[in-house]
Amino acid sequence: MEKDDYDYDSLPYEWPVRTHMLAGAAAGILEHSVMYPVDCVKTRMQSIEMVRYRGIIHAMSTIQQKEGFRRLFRGMGAMVAGAGPAHAMYFAGYEKLKYNFTLYANDGVKNSSLANGVAGGFATILHDMVMNPAEVVKQRMQMYGSRHESILRCIQSTHQTEGIRAFYRSFPTQLIMNVPFQAVHFVIYEATQERFNPDRVYNPVTHVASGAMAGACAAFITNPLDVCRTLLNTQELSDRDLRVKGLRQAALVIYRTDGLSTFFRGVTARVLYQMPSTAISWSVYELFKYLLRPAIESKRELYVTNQQRNTPPVCSSPSIPEPVISSTVSCKNTAP
Template identity: 25%
Template structure:
């Protein structure tokens, strides 16, 4: 039976969570390889309290001039690993949560259910994967220079071990609260927007067997990735500041998420809460475009082989 001849009310076939998890992990590998330099620049700008860097270009050229081109890929191993695991968990858990909100008769999910599924997936990835990996990544990225003897942290595993030894296991979860708020809000908006753009632009519904062209996935993914960074800018800045500060040798500057927001606002002004927004906008929407291009092709292959083929 062709897709257009299906009886009205027939539930659309669901994509198994493991397929979505695999598609997300493959997309994460590609995204990390392409966009790591932008993430390094974003982190340096967010940690810059003295005005050392005048902007994105100046920051990038300064890093290259003083530390070498390789410095733009600092923290790549934890970044790539974290993206791969994060997207696998995000896509898989979102699929599981969406199945709980779907109408049992039609197989459709409401926008409210899609938002809640996205938020839940974001909270889960923030606590399980994102926070500890980003703590390690940010500690590595904030180090200046490339000479091993001058660096406190010699690599991702050494960094993680040293944090645990000096600050305890919870040191790897510094900045967990703003990370949860950032990722939960981001994923609620992203999954809802991606589905909306697929339907609006390409008449693509999940489980209908239609495979988007790579350029179509790139456009939908790019547009879906734009809203989150603007809305969650303060959470991202606070997250970075909390993760970067070491608890060794006494007290810390920021006592928590609310205290950090108040302190940054009082000392640096309102705009400081959106520091690094431009590099985030340069990284996240293109990153979502890359990730969804790969993920949609994997999901599309499954739909074309096991869903559309079953309907013919």
């Protein structure tokens, strides 16, 4: 089998967008579902009103003993509902933009860190437009002592008491956090793939390792912004002594709580959450690309074959001496 048969990663830009969207949706749902308990712990550890936990294991055991095992999965439905469409737009946007930026900005070189970073930043905007409301509901359900009985009740209560803006209060902060996060994430992932998997064959080990490394680096760098986002998402109208309206106010409140160290609360939980999350996300996404390629290629070949069959033969017009009296010129190359 030729090398091109294995080079599944070079998805041509004319492939249907639904191919990337399907693979991305599957990756996003699986990623967030598997790692949801760790995400719950991260949210609580980042909160400035948190119950004091000594670490991730202590937090999980405490929640399970005092609130029940199901508490670790509270609000998961909101995350799954948002993760599917958000990651579908995320990966589809990234693949399309990466191709175009690489082609036009880097003279078609296969891998460009600049193109990967810019494409990742733009893809993040598409992702966060869908994901931000789901994040608000999810984090409010995860908080200790949450008064919301269900996801639907949380949505209704938030909308009635705070309006639609509550679902996007942290959107600017989330963008400020996620654009550099995803830029670092994609650059490191593509760079490690170029180093350890230069032929871009389907190799689960390199996809998992590259994804984990990219997620860990990006998570650590952007943790201070994630703490600010958690504060903006979880404050509610009943918190009359604490009304934070933007990133600047959030940063000041967090700093006054316990100094600079407050910005790195939950950093271990976040890194340990992001490492397997991004590893799962990339491995599932790359697997779906690998599995879907033969079907798409067969359809493409069939389309090209049909186009060739339906194209009429091109015949050259013979040289006809002047003057031409007949109004009909035959396509056959016969003598006049």
